[in-house]
Amino acid sequence: MGHTEHVVAVRAGEIGSMHSWELVTAVDGPGTRLTVFLAGCPLRCLYCHNPDTLKMKDGEPVRAEELVRRVRRYLPVFRATGGGLTVSGGEPLMQPAFLGRVLRGAKELGVHTAIDTSGFLGAHASEQLLDDVDLVLMDVKSGQPETYQRTTGRQLRPTLDFGRRLADRGTEIWVRFVLVPGLTDAPENVDAVADYVAGLATVTRVEVLPFHQMGRDKWERLGMTYELGDTPPAGPELVDRVRGQFRDRGLTVY
Template sequence: MSTTAATPSGEFTGAPVIQLGLPLIGGSHHRSSSGTAGLELSEAARSEKFAQMRAGELGSLHSWELVTAVDGPGIRMTTFLSGCPLQCLYCHNPDTMEMRRGEPIEATELLARLKRYVKVFEVSGGGLTISGGEPLMQPAFVAKILSGAKAMGIHTAIDTSGYLGAHCTDEMLENIDLVLLDVKSGDEETYKRVTGRELQPTLDFGRRLAAHGIEIWIRFVLVPGLTDAVENVDAVADFVASLPTVSRVEVLPFHQMGRDKWASLGLKYELDETPPPTPELVARVRGQFEARGLTVY
């Protein structure tokens, strides 16, 4: 169901507020977006754009939306940046994998849009979430947006796999209130099968966040026959339980909502025949996290 929220002037422009009850990631649900509606695209020359991107003044944006009960507390402006180093088999937004598929948006333009919703964020306890793709593919741009958001007193979050955590400077961490950390597997071999990459950078980033005292929400996508092995879930749960700043774990059941996007991009979708997890499997996995004293959603 879509509703609208008024700005301080009493007007609403841009994306609708999408009332949803669960976080959406890994193909688990469908979510709508306004694309880049309401944002002015940069018309800088190609050579100038590269310089602006290096300076963090320009980013490649896939889309943005206003949502509630998703991507962090309260009503949030979630921005989806383009580009990701992972090739997750269950990705429900494969159109964000390549940075070239995004639109050029200046940091000042995005921050001006964000400023319109300051009162909405204050009333709802919401804020900004930078997602993707992988936001840390564009660290200079993300740093600029985080700094600008904090200057407006806005709660900030990033939604990341943690694979590029080394790109996140200590200065950036000072401007982050919450990290939605997507731990895709606890087993090295399974992680590589899911993503094509190594697990260790995610573990390192999680520990670094905890050392900085940053609140963490863990997201784990439950895919039958891929991430559901008892040993794999135990490994994720043990790691998560070792991080003192984790406040919740979201077990996200796999669904096929991203399948058509893969086909439209001419990409092979390897999970075409994979069913969603049964209620019994979801309960078992939730129990593995709960057994370690973790709060599970």
């Protein structure tokens, strides 16, 4: 395929940039999931454990129809476990046309679908695309704008708006919150996240994810500056306190 043809195919969503894929259980949605990691993300989270997914140009080109064929291959597994397809990243909404084609193909096969997103690019998601999404795994990285800016380099408002849009349309949401000592753990920041999440009627699960150093080596291999090298993991008492702040609002917490 020539360069011009490739560009046209990308714009049409026929070709996307993929980092990798894996088959996982009870991690990225219910049942056994085929989780596809797309390349490219507009955020620069200080704790990102997949910094090798940040740039679209570093991914491998893949056709939407090829991914749908892969989904078809695992239909017996999905039916037996109540699983399905999860598109993650990076940030899947960096490639909305491609994402939309893959989701449509999966739904035509009767497969449960999920996307894992920060919500920052929620405006890129058309109503048609969201009609093909059964579950959104939404990463709410902070409840306070200044902490969100420090953590991601971006603004908080688009994420908040996207979450409310999902709730208004009745889309199920699982919220993920990464707990980083000295960065996102302040009681007032957690309260802000919990208050926001409690106001979303379709949130059925909150996952408090303790910070870890597993991505540090990737940053070093990529020649990127890792600012959290001296940050300790979140201890049991801190994790319990934060989970309690969510539970106090009647939320189901893991």
